[in-house]
Each structure stands twice: as C-alpha cells, then as structure tokens.
Amino acid sequence: MKKNMLIxxxxxxxxxxxxxxxxxxxxxxxxxxxxxxxLSHLFGTDWLGRDMLLRTLxxxxxxxxxxxxxxxxxxxxxxxxxLLATFNPLFDKLVAWLIDLFLSLPHLVTxxxxxxxxxxxxxxxxxxxxxxxxxxxxxxxxxxLLQLQTMPYVQISKQLGKGFWWRARHHFLPHLFPQLxxxxxxxxxxxxxxxxxxxxxxxxxSAEQPAIGIILSESxxxxxxGMWWLAFFPGLTLLMMIILFQCFAKAxxxxxxxxxxxxxxxxx
Amino acid sequence: MLEVANLSYTLPNQTTLFDDISLTLDEGxxxxxxxxxxxxxxxxxxxxxxxxxxxxxxxxxKSLKNKPHPVQLIWQHPEQSVNPKWRLQKVLEEAGDINKHxxxxxxxxxxxxxxxxxxxSGGQLQRICIARCLLTNPSYIIADEIxxxxxxxxxxxxxxxxxxxxxxxxxxxxxxxHDHPLLENLCEKILDFTQFxxxxxxxxxxxxxxxxx
Numbered sequence: 001m002k003k004n005m006l007i008x009x010x011x012x013x014x015x016x017x018x019x020x021x022x023x024x025x026x027x028x029x030x031x032x033x034x035x036x037x038x039l040s041h042l043f044g045t046d047w048l049g050r051d052m053l054l055r056t057l058x059x060x061x062x063x064x065x066x067x068x069x070x071x072x073x074x075x076x077x078x079x080x081x082x083l084l085a086t087f088n089p090l091f092d093k094l095v096a097w098l099i100d101l102f103l104s105l106p107h108l109v110t111x112x113x114x115x116x117x118x119x120x121x122x123x124x125x126x127x128x129x130x131x132x133x134x135x136x137x138x139x140x141x142x143x144x145l146l147q148l149q150t151m152p153y154v155q156i157s158k159q160l161g162k163g164f165w166w167r168a169r170h171h172f173l174p175h176l177f178p179q180l181x182x183x184x185x186x187x188x189x190x191x192x193x194x195x196x197x198x199x200x201x202x203x204x205x206s207a208e209q210p211a212i213g214i215i216l217s218e219s220x221x222x223x224x225x226g227m228w229w230l231a232f233f234p235g236l237t238l239l240m241m242i243i244l245f246q247c248f249a250k251a252x253x254x255x256x257x258x259x260x261x262x263x264x265x266x267x268x
Numbered sequence: 269m270l271e272v273a274n275l276s277y278t279l280p281n282q283t284t285l286f287d288d289i290s291l292t293l294d295e296g297x298x299x300x301x302x303x304x305x306x307x308x309x310x311x312x313x314x315x316x317x318x319x320x321x322x323x324x325x326x327x328x329x330k331s332l333k334n335k336p337h338p339v340q341l342i343w344q345h346p347e348q349s350v351n352p353k354w355r356l357q358k359v360l361e362e363a364g365d366i367n368k369h370x371x372x373x374x375x376x377x378x379x380x381x382x383x384x385x386x387x388x389s390g391g392q393l394q395r396i397c398i399a400r401c402l403l404t405n406p407s408y409i410i411a412d413e414i415x416x417x418x419x420x421x422x423x424x425x426x427x428x429x430x431x432x433x434x435x436x437x438x439x440x441x442x443x444x445x446h447d448h449p450l451l452e453n454l455c456e457k458i459l460d461f462t463q464f465x466x467x468x469x470x471x472x473x474x475x476x477x478x479x480x481x
Contacts, residue, residue: 161336174353
C-alpha cells in the first residue's frame with residue numbers, strides 16, 4: 001500500500017529536482033542543429049542546436065512550480081469562498097455573483113488583463129491564473145456544502161455545541177477532500193497550458209525562461225517542417241509528470257481511508 | 269422541568285403545522301407522544317431541541333454557546349445521523365469524553381470504535397447514537413421513533429438499556445412512536461398529537477384520524 005504512494009512521489013521528485021543537477025548552461029551548437037533524437041541527444045536538438053533533454057528538464061521545473069503554486073492557491077481560494085458562502089446567506093449571494101461574473105468573461109481576457117496590470121513575469125502569471133481558475137471549483141464546493149448542511153449529522157453537530165469552523169474542519173473537509181483533489185489535479189495542467197498561451201501572446205514569462213509552455217509555443221513554428229520531437233518529448237514529459245502526480249494523489253487518498261477496523265485479525 | 273408554552277410552528281408555505289402546544293416534562297418523567305404520520309411530530313421534536321426556530325411560544329431550555337443543548341434529540345435514522353467518513357470513536361468524541369462504563373452498559377464493544385458507520389448494522393448504530401446522546405449529559409431526551417426499523421428483540425434490548433439509564437440518572441424522556449403497546453408499556457402518560465393539529469382548509473383536509481389527505 002505504501003509502495004503505491006511512495007514510488008510515484010519519489011519519481012516525481014527526482015524529475016523535479018534533476019534540473020538542479022544540470023549546472024552548466026545549455027550550449028548552442030549550430031553544427032548539430034535540428035537533429036532528430038539519437039543516443040547523444042535523446043530528445044533531439046532545436047534550431048539553435050540546444051539539447052532538448054536538458055531544456056525539457058529545466059523547463060519542467062519552472063512549469064511544475066508554477067502549476068502547483070497556482071493550483072494550490074486557486075483551490076485554497078475556492079475553499080475559502082465556498083465556506084464563506086455557507087457561513088452567511090449574504091456572503092452566499094456575493095460569492096454566487098462573483099462566480100457568475102468570472103465565468104461570463106473569457107479566461108484569457110481576464111488573465112491578460114490581470115497579468116498585464118501586475119507587470120507580467122512569474123508573479124503576474126501566478127496571480128492572474130489564480131484569480132481566473134477559482135470559479136469552477138468554488139461552484140462544485142458550494143453545491144457540495146449546500147447539500148452537506150442539510151445532512152442530519154451536521155445539524156446534530158450544531159446541537160452538540162460545535163461552532164461553524166469546527167464543523168467546517170471536521171465535518172465538511174473530509175467530504176470536500178475528493179473534490180479538492182480532483183479540482184487541484186484539473187487546474188494543475190490547465191494552469192501550465194494557460195501559462196504557455198499567455199507567454200505565446202507576450203504577456204507572461206519572458207522568452208529566455210525555460211518553461212514547458214515556452215518550449216511548446218516555440219516549437220509550433222517548426223512542427224510543419226517535420227521536427228516533431230520539439231513538441232512531442234516535452235509534451236510527453238509534462239503528461240508523465242501529471243500522471244505521476246495523480247498516481248500519488250490517488251494512493252495517498254486510499255492510504256488515508258484505509259481500513260483499520262479489522263487490523264487485530266492480522267496483527268495477532 | 270422542561271416547560272413548553274403555547275408553541276406553534278408555521279411552514280415556509282404559510283401552512284400552520286401545529287398551534288398552541290403546552291407541555292411539561294419533569295426530570296425522570298416518561299411521556300409518550302403518538303399520532304398519524306405527517307402530522308408534525310418530528311417537526312415538534314426538532315423545535316423543542318433547537319433544530320428549528322419556533323414561530324411563537326416559549327421553551328424554558330435554551331442552548332448555551334459552545335455547550336451541548338440540554339434537550340437532545342435521537343433521530344429516527346441512525347445511518348444518516350453519523351458522518352460516514354468518521355470512525356465511530358470520533359462520532360462519540362464529538363459529544364464528549366468517552367465513558368467506558370457507559371459503553372459497557374450499552375453493550376458497545378471497544379473494537380467498534382475503530383470502525384466506520386457502514387461496518388455496523390442499524391441496531392448497532394442506533395446504540396452508538398444513543399451513547400452519543402447520553403455522553404452530553406442531557407437533562408431531557410426526545411426519542412423520535414428510534415426503534416421503528418428494528419425487530420422486536422433488538423427493540424426490547426434498546427429500550428431496556430435506555431429505561432435503566434434514564435431512571436437512574438433522572439432524565440426526562442419524551443417517546444414519539446406509532447407503537448401503542450410499546451408506549452403503554454413504557455410511559456406514564458400518553459399524549460395524542462392530533463389534538464394540537466389545526467384542521468386543514470381548502471383542498472386538503474383531515475380525516476377522522478387526523479391524516480392529511
């Protein structure tokens with residue numbers, strides 16, 4: 001059981017931390033440019049002869065950091081807002097109105113606006129992504145909470161003298177955990193792809209930063225000339241990282257909910 | 269003494285469910301309450317125990333902040349009244365520190381505390397709910413059809429345990445049930461809820477037994 005959890009986490013961390021090992025700057029090699037994958041360049045080289053494996057490993061770290069930070073922040077924001085909405089009917093109206101407002105605007109327009117106001121860069125992109133990705137998860141959490149509040153055991157808890165925040169922590173959170181987990185893993189790749197598109201449009205990260213989004217948007221111009229490896233391997237790596245993360249999240253959830261009731265039958 | 273004076277409750281759709289109920293329940297007294305389905309017995313129980321606000325009337329037992337309500341309700345469906353994601357130890361701890369003696373009295377083995385609610389049967393869960401209720405040291409208990417879904421043997425077992433505890437600790441008990449023989453066995457006094465119910469006007473009306481049709 002523990003193996004299922006630790007192996008994906010270990011692999012994830014290894015890939016994530018690998019770029020710290022790559023200390024030397026990625027060299028240009030104009031003689032060996034546009035090479036297909038080979039033993040000396042596993043992921044091939046790009047139009048400046050840079051090794052794509054090194055670029056991908058460097059890029060994956062920045063993208064994963066950005067994805068995790070954004071997903072974490074917007075899930076937290078969603079949780080906070082949905083709890084506030086259950087706390088008081090007035091807040092509920094306000095939150096519902098805010099959700100409608102943000103969902104009625106196209107993601108990218110709001111994202112460009114916020115990122116532009118904050119001056120772009122890592123901070124601008126993260127805050128922009130956080131402020132555009134919370135409505136979907138807040139809507140799900142709010143619906144779940146509305147249902148939970150009518151459950152007898154929550155009402156009993158009130159009559160047992162427990163306050164709202166105690167109930168939120170002990171009654172609501174365990175029920176919201178699957179939604180939070182799914183919301184988090186859905187926002188995570190979404191944020192990375194949005195980072196790529198906003199960078200592509202020139203409002204996000206600067207082009208010298210090695211993010212997966214930048215690699216993917218640059219490779220767009222070369223795809224038509226048959227250089228498939230520029231997009232394929234970085235995309236595959238990103239996908240693999242997300243799957244590893246999801247494996248870990250799933251095993252972790254099972255570990256938390258494991259059956260301890262009949263343990264004494266096995267432990268003597 | 270639990271005193272309820274001139275209590276009435278109106279549904280959100282402006283239907284008056286019951287009107288002008290007055291009732292007293294002494295410590296150690298056991299009263300039965302019967303009446304046809306759908307008259308508002310459970311709603312009445314919820315109003316007394318603080319789950320629903322009364323439209324008018326007075327109840328002399330109010331809950332204090334962050335303290336369990338002195339009048340505790342035991343619900344009809346134990347499966348719905350425990351959090352399915354909690355181990356039963358936490359369910360009991362929500363009400364107060366676990367009292368080993370009390371668990372022994374209610375025939376709750378310690379192994380159960382590490383289980384989840386779905387790993388217990390209905391009667392076992394109802395015993396857990398009763399234990400949770402008793403752990404708050406209530407002055408009064410409203411038992412809302414708490415043995416309706418159990419077979420006669422399990423029913424007898426549960427009532428025996430409750431009656432013992434209630435008589436020893438001088439707790440006022442209001443039993444809501446359709447089961448007249450049960451009420452006659454247990455209670456000093458049986459009230460018929462039909463007398464508190466306002467006859468319906470318009471399309472729906474009450475028949476002889478007070479059933480809303």
